Amino acid sequence: MAETAEKSPRISFVSLGCPKALVDSERIVTRLRAEGYELTRTHQGADLVIVNTCGFLDSAKQESLSAIGDALAENGRVVVTGCMGAEPEDILKAHPSVLAITGPQQYESVLAAVHEAVPPRHDPFLDLVPDQGIKLTPRHYAYLKISEGCSNRCTFCIIPKLRGDLVSRPAGEVLREAEKLVKAGVKELLVISQDTSAYGQDIRYAASPFGDKEVAARFVDLSRALGDLGAWVRLHYVYPYPHVDPIMELMAEGKVLPYLDIPFQHASPTVLRRMKRPASQEKTLARINAWRQAVPDLTVRSTFIVGFPGETEAEFQELLDFLEEAQIDRAGCFKFEPVRGAEANALADPVPDAVKAERHDRFMRAQQAISARRLKKKVGTRQQVIIDQVTPGGGIGRTKGDAPEIDGTVKVAARRPLRVGEIATVKIEAAGPYDLAGTAVGF
Numbered sequence: 001m002a003e004t005a006e007k008s009p010r011i012s013f014v015s016l017g018c019p020k021a022l023v024d025s026e027r028i029v030t031r032l033r034a035e036g037y038e039l040t041r042t043h044q045g046a047d048l049v050i051v052n053t054c055g056f057l058d059s060a061k062q063e064s065l066s067a068i069g070d071a072l073a074e075n076g077r078v079v080v081t082g083c084m085g086a087e088p089e090d091i092l093k094a095h096p097s098v099l100a101i102t103g104p105q106q107y108e109s110v111l112a113a114v115h116e117a118v119p120p121r122h123d124p125f126l127d128l129v130p131d132q133g134i135k136l137t138p139r140h141y142a143y144l145k146i147s148e149g150c151s152n153r154c155t156f157c158i159i160p161k162l163r164g165d166l167v168s169r170p171a172g173e174v175l176r177e178a179e180k181l182v183k184a185g186v187k188e189l190l191v192i193s194q195d196t197s198a199y200g201q202d203i204r205y206a207a208s209p210f211g212d213k214e215v216a217a218r219f220v221d222l223s224r225a226l227g228d229l230g231a232w233v234r235l236h237y238v239y240p241y242p243h244v245d246p247i248m249e250l251m252a253e254g255k256v257l258p259y260l261d262i263p264f265q266h267a268s269p270t271v272l273r274r275m276k277r278p279a280s281q282e283k284t285l286a287r288i289n290a291w292r293q294a295v296p297d298l299t300v301r302s303t304f305i306v307g308f309p310g311e312t313e314a315e316f317q318e319l320l321d322f323l324e325e326a327q328i329d330r331a332g333c334f335k336f337e338p339v340r341g342a343e344a345n346a347l348a349d350p351v352p353d354a355v356k357a358e359r360h361d362r363f364m365r366a367q368q369a370i371s372a373r374r375l376k377k378k379v380g381t382r383q384q385v386i387i388d389q390v391t392p393g394g395g396i397g398r399t400k401g402d403a404p405e406i407d408g409t410v411k412v413a414a415r416r417p418l419r420v421g422e423i424a425t426v427k428i429e430a431a432g433p434y435d436l437a438g439t440a441v442g443f
């Protein structure tokens with residue numbers, strides 16, 4: 001047994017790209033661990049390297065290609081998977097010696113490629129995978145993917161080409177995964193997909209069993225059942241469709257966090273039409289205002305694209321006005337980049353790079369002022385803060401209004417040691433443009 005364990009094949013894993021790709025990586029790693037493979041943090045000494053690539057923007061493709069190059073230089077035996085695997089020609093042109101290339105979500109093909117390169121050792125005693133799987137994210141929060149693919153056709157995006165139309169997971173399956181995670185100590189579930197509010201459309205909202213009840217594959221039903229598990233539930237990639245309104249009740253009841261990540265991308269109706277974005281913007285402001293009335297501490301985070309082909313100064317100004325009127329708490333801003341294969345590349349009047357840069361700058365300054373103003377209102381309040389990291393004299397955490405990796409943090413001073421994953425009550429004493437600081441209370 002000891003001899004077998006010593007000879008377990010060792011895999012080094014590189015995970016690039018968005019949280020959705022991270023979930024794919026976690027699934028692959030879980031399967032490999034279940035088959036007795038060991039993971040190592042360095043390429044050197046590993047039997048094989050797997051690179052999970054991101055192919056969304058040209059800059060991400062470059063990052064993926066250089067990660068593959070590093071893995072080949074340091075190890076030489078490399079299997080490539082992920083979004084960029086949908087277009088293998090580019091990879092093969094740059095790195096003809098990779099062992100295999102598989103596309104996104106092709107778990108079985110990745111495993112087959114690994115088996116071929118480094119056969120698994122069969123030893124049931126090595127099946128030490130915990131019930132909830134292996135997570136690459138810290139133990140106290142986990143991403144929960146509720147569907148794959150997307151049935152929208154935004155003109156700047158090639159995700160549907162890479163990943164196909166929406167395929168929703170049955171609600172019971174999602175809930176069982178979530179329940180295992182919570183039992184294993186996860187305190188925050190981050191619900192992700194390409195279009196969370198479209199969940200279940202493809203399977204006609206079919207109900208599936210979970211425990212002694214049936215749960216419909218509807219966004220609201222799933223959110224409620226997730227909220228019943230007792231962890232923080234954070235919703236990402238939600239569109240402002242009318243059927244999102246009932247979620248406010250769940251937020252008011254404390255079942256899901258008062259947080260919505262809505263990828264608006266723009267606010268000018270003409271730009272949105274050129275982008276072919278889902279969900280009409282006409283009533284968006286009214287909808288956000290109604291949501292804020294129902295849930296006063298709602299945080300709205302979004303992403304926007306500036307410099308989309310044909311974007312005029314007036315259209316850009318509409319975007320700035322929207323930011324101000326909707327009081328978007330958090331926003332990421334991207335300069336439009338043509339993605340090979342995207343319909344938008346053929347649109348007239350590309351915006352010059354200098355104009356894109358200038359608009360990006362103005363956007364960020366406007367957003368920073370809104371964010372700073374909104375955070376200042378939190379000074380003097382008590383907030384629930386989940387601790388991500390322990391530091392001498394306290395820790396770094398996040399409020400209910402901050403998602404990991406993309407939003408702000410709270411620097412917490414504490415008189416007793418904090419634990420990673422604990423939810424502390426913190427009196428907020430200072431606010432910057434994006435982050436807060438305060439002292440843990442109650443002990």
Ligand code: SF4
Nearest residue numbers: 150152154157159194
């Ligand atoms: S909603 Fe639009 S941007 Fe998002 S994945 Fe679908 S097609 Fe792409």
